Amino acid sequence: MEKLTNKSVAVDRSPMTFGERIYVPAIMKGLSITVGHIFKKKATVKYPEQKRPFSPVFRGLHILNRDEEGRERCTACGLCALACPAEAITMEAAERKPGEEHMYREEKYAAKYEINMLRCIFCGYCEEACPKDAIYLSETLMPTHYERKTMIYKKQDLLIPHPKKQEGQ
Amino acid sequence: MAEETPKIKVTIDNITVEVDPGTTILEAARKIGGDVTPPAMCFYSKLEGSGGKCRTCLVEVSKGSEKDPRPMPKLMASCRTGVMDGMEVKNITSPRVLEARKGVVEMLLINHPLDCPVCDQAGECHLQDLSYEHGTEGTRYEFDRRTFEKEDIGDYISLHMTRCILCYRCVYTANQVAEGDREHGILERGDKAEISTLLGKNLKNDFIGNVIDVCPVGALTDKTFRFKNRVWFTKPMNAHRDCSNPKCCGKVRLWMRGDEVFRVTARKDEWGEVEDWICNECRFEKKETKDWVIEGPANISRHSVISQGHYVNTVDQPVVIDKVIGKNPKLLLDIHDESDVNKPNVRLSEISGPAHSDDFEKKDK
Numbered sequence: 001m002e003k004l005t006n007k008s009v010a011v012d013r014s015p016m017t018f019g020e021r022i023y024v025p026a027i028m029k030g031l032s033i034t035v036g037h038i039f040k041k042k043a044t045v046k047y048p049e050q051k052r053p054f055s056p057v058f059r060g061l062h063i064l065n066r067d068e069e070g071r072e073r074c075t076a077c078g079l080c081a082l083a084c085p086a087e088a089i090t091m092e093a094a095e096r097k098p099g100e101e102h103m104y105r106e107e108k109y110a111a112k113y114e115i116n117m118l119r120c121i122f123c124g125y126c127e128e129a130c131p132k133d134a135i136y137l138s139e140t141l142m143p144t145h146y147e148r149k150t151m152i153y154k155k156q157d158l159l160i161p162h163p164k165k166q167e168g169q
Numbered sequence: 170m171a172e173e174t175p176k177i178k179v180t181i182d183n184i185t186v187e188v189d190p191g192t193t194i195l196e197a198a199r200k201i202g203g204d205v206t207p208p209a210m211c212f213y214s215k216l217e218g219s220g221g222k223c224r225t226c227l228v229e230v231s232k233g234s235e236k237d238p239r240p241m242p243k244l245m246a247s248c249r250t251g252v253m254d255g256m257e258v259k260n261i262t263s264p265r266v267l268e269a270r271k272g273v274v275e276m277l278l279i280n281h282p283l284d285c286p287v288c289d290q291a292g293e294c295h296l297q298d299l300s301y302e303h304g305t306e307g308t309r310y311e312f313d314r315r316t317f318e319k320e321d322i323g324d325y326i327s328l329h330m331t332r333c334i335l336c337y338r339c340v341y342t343a344n345q346v347a348e349g350d351r352e353h354g355i356l357e358r359g360d361k362a363e364i365s366t367l368l369g370k371n372l373k374n375d376f377i378g379n380v381i382d383v384c385p386v387g388a389l390t391d392k393t394f395r396f397k398n399r400v401w402f403t404k405p406m407n408a409h410r411d412c413s414n415p416k417c418c419g420k421v422r423l424w425m426r427g428d429e430v431f432r433v434t435a436r437k438d439e440w441g442e443v444e445d446w447i448c449n450e451c452r453f454e455k456k457e458t459k460d461w462v463i464e465g466p467a468n469i470s471r472h473s474v475i476s477q478g479h480y481v482n483t484v485d486q487p488v489v490i491d492k493v494i495g496k497n498p499k500l501l502l503d504i505h506d507e508s509d510v511n512k513p514n515v516r517l518s519e520i521s522g523p524a525h526s527d528d529f530e531k532k533d534k
Contacts, residue, residue, distance in 0.1 A: 077286030078399035090510040095523035148502040
């Protein structure tokens with residue numbers, strides 16, 4: 001049969017030479033490679049004590065941003081959900097009432113905002129699509145969960161702490 | 170018997186078309202269709218007297234007619250210029266036109282707030298399409314944009330004057346469709362000109378809801394749909410009902426999500442113009458599936474963002490896993506148990522206006 005490629009090489013089945021038959025030189029050659037690795041630079045780090053820096057384009061856990069005065073930036077325009085290839089983002093919008101100006105930046109805001117972390121593939125398209133600089137993928141690694149239902153991240157899980165208020169308030 | 174009027178020939182971007190005398194260049198170009206058609210923001214073929222205001226439909230007339238072949242010295246507004254026999258028109262083949270159109274778009278956007286993330290018109294906005302296709306990326310305008318005090322013009326229609334481009338379409342609609350029962354109009358002049366009702370009147374004619382459909386931007390939007398959903402997350406369906414109003418055709422487009430009717434609009438043709446006017450009752454008060462006879466999904470251009478994720482002619486694959494394993498597979502997470510969004514028992518489409526923070530608080534109880 002005609003060969004498809006010329007990459008295949010016939011196995012050399014000729015009888016071994018004397019040097020190959022005494023076995024020791026091949027062992028010594030192999031051991032010298034093994035021992036040589038002891039003196040080379042290690043490829044691994046001792047992880048919990050020592051951490052590697054993230055790449056500048058690393059895409060970790062999502063955050064919802066606030067502006068300098070602590071107002072939510074998100075206006076529920078839906079572009080992140082539109083860009084999301086995994087359809088992980090859902091939201092419901094509401095109109096800002098008089099007196100809520102200190103909470104929301106625009107007259108429309110996301111009353112509900114959820115990211116289904118079971119679906120999210122951390123592609124970062126939501127960050128790219130956002131016209132209001134509201135959603136960012138941070139440098140935090142996604143934590144693991146014991147249950148599926150804790151993987152639905154709500155707005156309060158995603159919002160960054162208020163810059164002027166104490167945490168926990 | 171009237172003699173049949175001879176057709177006249179007009180060439181637009183080297184494509185010749187035969188039209189009746191008295192047709193405008195824009196309508197002749199629409200007969201050809203495609204890229205040859207100049208965009209139009211103010212012209213509306215169903216409204217008499219519209220056009221000539223926005224200047225986006227400028228074209229170059231390189232040959233006036235067979236009898237007088239001199240070119241017209243200036244760019245002409247194609248919606249207002251009648252065709253002549255043997256006329257030659259350049260639209261996209263003329264660099265002058267493309268340059269002028271860029272300038273027109275920049276001028277239209279000077280006072281436009283660009284609040285598309287908030288605006289309900291985003292996704293079906295003609296100004297968005299126009300600036301995307303014909304505009305430049307940035308603006309050179311450094312001054313404050315004009316702002317207006319917000320005005321309440323009734324329970325059904327919300328007016329955002331900052332977004333208005335003063336195309337006058339809504340004024341003509343009120344005059345011609347709503348039997349001249351017009352409460353709104355243009356007040357002031359020049360850069361202070363604004364659409365307004367004189368001293369806070371409500372728009373309440375039976376057909377006044379059509380101003381929402383004719384508005385090319387988000388200046389007039391549906392208050393019953395306000396902020397409830399983005400246009401591209403709803404699915405347009407053609408539907409009809411027997412409307413008691415004799416002037417209403419009852420043929421509409423429903424914007425649905427699941428079995429919820431979020432918005433009702435008139436059906437629009439390929440130029441974004443309504444096919445037939447509908448009354449306020451159909452538009453604002455019939456927000457349930459059982460009010461309508463649904464005909465099927467509406468045809469949306471595949472270049473539109475509205476068509477994303479709306480698949481047609483799909484076939485559901487039969488589920489046989491329960492037969493194979495002899496029981497229903499165990500569902501590890503029903504998303505509605507955990508998610509607060511799109512709860513099956515909560516119907517945002519049934520609130521009369523936009524949702525507020527207390528609407529959601531009530532539901533949580």
